Amino acid sequence: MHVPDGFFNAAVSLGAGAFAAAGLAVCLRGARRELDDRTAPMAGLVAAFIFAVQMLNFPVAAGTSGHLLGGTLAAVLVGPYTAVLCVAVVLLVQGFFFADGGLTALGINITIMAIVTAVVGWAVFRLITRAVPRSRAVIPVAAFVGAAVSVPVAALVFTLLFWIGGTAPIDVTSVALAMGGVHVLIGLGEGLITALTISSVLAVRPDLVYGARGLRAKLVLRTAGGGTTEVTGEPAAPSPARGLRPLLIGGALVTVLLAGVVSFYASSSPDGLERVAGDKGFNAGEQDHALGDSPLSDYGVKGVQDERLAVGIAGIAGVAITVAAGGAIFYAVRRRDRQGGLEGAHDGEKITA
């Protein structure tokens, strides 16, 4: 499932690389809270675990077998930030030491397999565990749904990126249907094994499951005199705000990435896919890109005559936008951490102003 070089054009590869770097920067800060100070050794061992578990084949149906992606599993076990870091490190190691996955496609691989699976899986998991009364029985069910949803979403993000900057002429809707369909099945397998794995860890060491923190009843000490004191040894449950924050940050980053890259494609001459689709009348029902009117598109078509130069400039501008936005969000998050209690929107205004 690792994307090699040459699958995506250079602009999308670089854009996804910038997105992945911004995402990792956010996660590096967040992971420190999840694993206290033990980030490096613990996350390293968890990454080794994910690497191993990805080799664990399980039968799906009719003789075929699949293997875990592990994003949601890691997110529920060790927390979303650490999970993204661990899966990303697994991908980096596979890219550099096993030649698995192209070096230019690292950004795409990290975006799809680390950030999307962990963030989507964790967001769904948190939404479910927040909606229903917290009990231990809910955790595996929520993990199942989270993992089962995250895999087809990752497949659809892949299709979306392929539509923007893929190098092969395939009808997008049919690819989306095929990818989505196959990955719904794979997602069910992933969800099942994620839920079973988490319930087996819950049975033995419930304190290790990050998603189940704060579930146990507080230890109450009763003295002979009748006084009681509550022992708060266990770390508090992850707050709802923090649980939703990755979703918000991820959504914002994806939007900006699309704004940068899609507008550049809406502007320049249609790529192979769009042209072919146009020739064959596939895109009769397709609407214009919502962002086709952005200044970037004008820039690409009117300002510069040479097509290649126009594409280049627009591509670079798209990447620059992505980097700037990623940096701004990163700083917003960091400043809020330092000052505590500041509103995120207020903070963001201050930085962009």
Added chain:
Amino acid sequence: MGAGHTHQLYRPGDTVVHRLPPHCKLPAVAAFAVVVVATPREAFWAFGVYALLLAAVAAVARVPARFLLRRMVIEVPFVVFAVALPIIGLGERVEVLGLSLSAEGLWSAWNILAKATLGVVASILLAATTEPRAMLLGAQRLRLPQTLVQIAMFMLRYMDVILDEMRRMRVARESRGFTARDVRHLPVIAKSAGALFIRSYERGERVHLAMLSRGYTGSMPVIDDLRATARNWATAASLPAAALATAVLSWSVS
């Protein structure tokens, strides 16, 4: 397993390529891959030049062709995809050997195959001539985030241990007559995965405590000082520079 401390892909040697500091090689290979991806697919000759460049590097590094070919198996799933492209692709069809194939699909199949193969060979050459530990030190010199590099370090160091634990559990399962045949056997696999997680996590805690007792404060001491001379940089840059010259030529020609 049983590979000891050296890695499967790494081939010890003492050539110019082996001796280059890793923080020169890493950007060189990455730049090469970017240049290859940015080359227009119509420029057949440019890809030939890239292949010759890589062959030259392999010859200098004394990496045998058999080794390269064996490691290229990793590409197979995408070769299958690329072969399917001309058949499922859209657009005008051309007749090749009695088959109706999509012209656009043929182009993109060639595009993916050529670029992916060049990328894989470049990565294999990098991994074959650079010790994993040195590669991470190089990444650190390139100012990659400390934490990220350390996570990768610990992962590489303990990967074989964790894989060995998994193998032992598999042997234990199989010696009790278990083979996973269908979905009903998933709970067994999942329990293994859960046990593996607990073992990995607890080992991580032990490793961390052991490191603390040896004075670990969150950063690893760098013992061997890696320094790159201007000449090292120039040597490393020759590969992407030659590739870039080819690419510029292909842009202006096409």
